[in-house]
Amino acid sequence: MKEYFRNIYQAIATILIGMGVTLRHLFTRAVTIQYPHVKRELPSRSRQKLFVNMDDCIGCLQCARACPVDCITIENIKAGKDEDLGVTSNGQKKRMHVIKFDIDMAKCCYCADCVFPCPTECITMTPDYEFATYDRGDLLVHFSQYSAEEAEALRERDRKEKAALAAAKEAKLKAAAQAAEKKDKKDN
Amino acid sequence: MSKSNLPPTQFELEISDDLKTEEMTLSMGPQHPSTHGVLQVILKTDGEIIKSAEPVIGYLHRCFEKHAENVTYHQVIPYTDRLDYIASMNNNLGYAIGLERMMNLEVNERAEYLRVIVAELNRIASHLIALGTYGLDIGAFTPFLYVFRDRELILDLFEELCGARLLYNYIWVGGVAYDAPQGWIDKVKEFTDYFEPKIKEYNDILTFNKIFIERTANVGVIPPEVGINYGVSGPSLRGSGVNFDLRKDAPYSIYDRFDFDVCIGKGEMGTVGDTWDRYWVRVAEMFESVKIIRQACDAIPEGDAKETVPRNIKVPPGDYYMATETPRGELGYYIISDGGKNPNRVKVRSPAYSNLSVLPAIAPGVMIADLVAIIGSLDIVLGEIDR
């Protein structure tokens, strides 16, 4: 019997305590913010959208290799001997035409693993978080500064160079083989 | 209970023979408000009383272990974040320490302290969610938002530290990804001072509420032998009165330097090992975490936290099982290395996986409403169960 009344007393008392808590909160300031109208300043380390400063990129592929989800695609063309592509802001010489530097933000897992290995600190995560789109394709960001024609021209040049190189190599091999043949004949 | 392994039941139904009853099969989930994700439980019920419950998992399987074999050691870390997404820091930690032990790597002192601070902060954040969702399962909505309010502050701290709010990729092999920014340690201290009184508020509105106690005490009792036999760990096992905390029993990182208690369930409101005890262990653990964080903040040395991070992770061939105490229990990484760039095998012994497996043993005989309470008190995260 005592237990019974104690239970009732406890129920009423704890319910009143709980109601006290909620009543107190009814008159405290809300902690939420009205998002689209009020925006929070994100800390500088905030990992949101990726950004690549192409002026500094040397096309070393470190970021693409570090990415655990393969969301970075880079295509490089070696610069010609007489071409000067300038230097990066920390003094490294650029040796590559980076004709393609695509980041698929739809795949990105925001781990920032690509940021650390970059030797020129050109790939960074920015605090920009508002990049929702209606089309998933729009999340594919092209960073390369080369236009499609320029890229194609460079590719063509590279193909030719490679072909020339291969031809030269073949010629060299042939010459070597001929020389060997001659030698063989001589020996015999 | 003897060592025979019959599942115990809460109470046997007494139904007279001439009463014609029929069992009903009920599929709870995978879309259900209180299965904490995509868990399905096939229930056989007699009225509201459950005859048997069979969890069906795998709806969130993301092939973590297969992935881990195909990426480099370092690239596994972002994937470990996604196991238990409520307590990512703790997931990073176990994997990193496992590899460090295999590589025999000393870790920078400051990094060790930072690791402990973030791991304990994350433990608080995770327990807060456990509290809130548990209240939600019982039907109290308001505490849920109070805990989110305070968890947000922890996430803000993390965001300032490493830029991410949920999936941190912060604890690396050999150290941490970022050193603490200026004044961050003070902010953590400020947070602990703010947070401690808040726990009393949760107690007022939820923990000691009579209805809440009635709903949770004496429900879903896991006897200690059963819990151990089923591999239950963490707060769920400690709620049954078993003193087993890897931070104390097999200290990793620098946990042996801190003074804290292991909280175990004492059956204050009912039987030892009931859902209220499991809940209460979590509340008490938040106090302990605050204690650890305070000590760590006071003792943290100056230095470069990234000093000991190796450029290339070369793991000698061998295998190692690294178990750490996450908010949910013993998280084990069984890592096998063949000396190559990628791990040969990363097996995750996820605590929630084993914790959930005890459900068929304790569910029979309880009501549907109690089943919800039991699932809530086990504090499962399906991301970790299904991996």
Add this chain to the structure above:
Amino acid sequence: MTAQEIYDTLKKKFPDTVLEFNSEALQPFIKLDAEKQFYELCQFLRDDEAMDFDFLRCLSGVDYGEPLGAVYHLFSMKHRHEIVLKIEVAREGGKIPSVADLWRTADWHEREIFDLYGITFTNHPNLKRILLPDDWEGHPLRKDYVTPEYYNGIPILHPDTKGKTNE
């Protein structure tokens, strides 16, 4: 008890089952033969007063290249000691006696290994797939597993969506 002592005791009691002991490794392990008295050995480990391994921490399947294997990490709550057991079985038709009724943890873990490696556990109460759908083909964690292209007519491999949405 140290791993060495455990090994000595086991070697004495189950000379056929215990194959090899490695104390050099980071975590000393005992290699066992699955076909001979494995279950009895596990029962002994659990029930013996001096052993009292009541907590099966982890049970992992491993692909060792040619053979498949299972690794048991045992822990005693009372004595706070631990031991690692390793088993190797044949790639095709490998069988291990189930310990699910000794440690109920093993129930789900064995199902998982069956699911992902295809090792059969004899006497398991409910051996079926756990993580993957019941009608999945193959055992994905084997090293020689080839991802199928379709599952029930659903493409598995993600089409390369770079630059466009999937139409």
Add this chain to the structure above:
Amino acid sequence: MDATVAFFYDLIPALSNLPDWLSYTIIGAVLTVGAFLFIAVFALIGIWLERKISGHMQDRLGPMEVGGWHGWAQTIADTVKLLVKEDIIPEKADKFLFKFAPFIMFTASMAAFAALPWSARFIPANLNVGLLYILSVSSLVVIGILMGGWASNNKWSLYGAMRSAAQMISYEIPVALSLIVALLLTGSMDMQEIVRGQAGGIFNWNIFGYFPLLFIAFIIYFIASLAEVNRTPFDLPEAESELVAGFMTEYSGMRWAFFMLAEYANMFVVSAISTTVFLGGWQPIAPFLDFIPGPFWFLGKALFLVLIQMWLRWTLPRLRVDQLMYTTWKVLTPFSFALILLVSFIKVL
């Protein structure tokens, strides 16, 4: 009906020139439409209030966007959305019962409005057993819930329906018993009579009669009425964390909106009954405040009780089924019996 007809004849003298059947029909139709409009408006305001109160209790703001000032038009927007939503009936459902259930529930709660005394002169139907009438009509609600839950052909809905049947029938008893305590004091079931008996300021209200006996009766009635209208901590028929949405699981769109309307109408009805029986109905808080019209007091007091219902909802967890039964049969019912005994004993003395 006579009082109401007289009231309307006073209001619009032209009505009295019409034949009786026509004027009665017109008055009836006007009252029905009025009640419906009142319920709709009250539900709109009530849901908005509920959102705002829960928001502020939880340290947030609640709806703020639609309509400008504190999102006042949010519920209106939601209603429009519900109205234009696709009407989905599960294929395996019992279609007739499924369609019918929300309206039964709504009709039952609306019927109770007929006997609420709004002011000294205005009561739609002045029955001499007004209280009994309200109690009996409002218990029809359970039929609507049971029908909806069964017809949905969903196990969760069925659970919700079964729970609500058990719950509401059990809670009828403490509701009725605690009202009897007050009736003993007033000696009438006529709503107007009950209110008139409480004239003369706050201390003459029934709640303070034989203090604290009737105060306890009021608390019992309030708790039991929470169960009657399925509010937390007794919201087991809905129990979103256990039964998804209970008997409403399969409902959407307009039919769901009717369930919602009925719920809020019920909230108002039970509050109105406690206002009438315990809190002095349309009587002002003190005699000198007589100049403020009755409906203001009546509405104000009822709204106050509705607010307390909301306050409780956002504070408390939910009971389990057996604990719910425990509460009614082992706590509320014995207490109200004891009160009846005590009050009648005192009365006899």
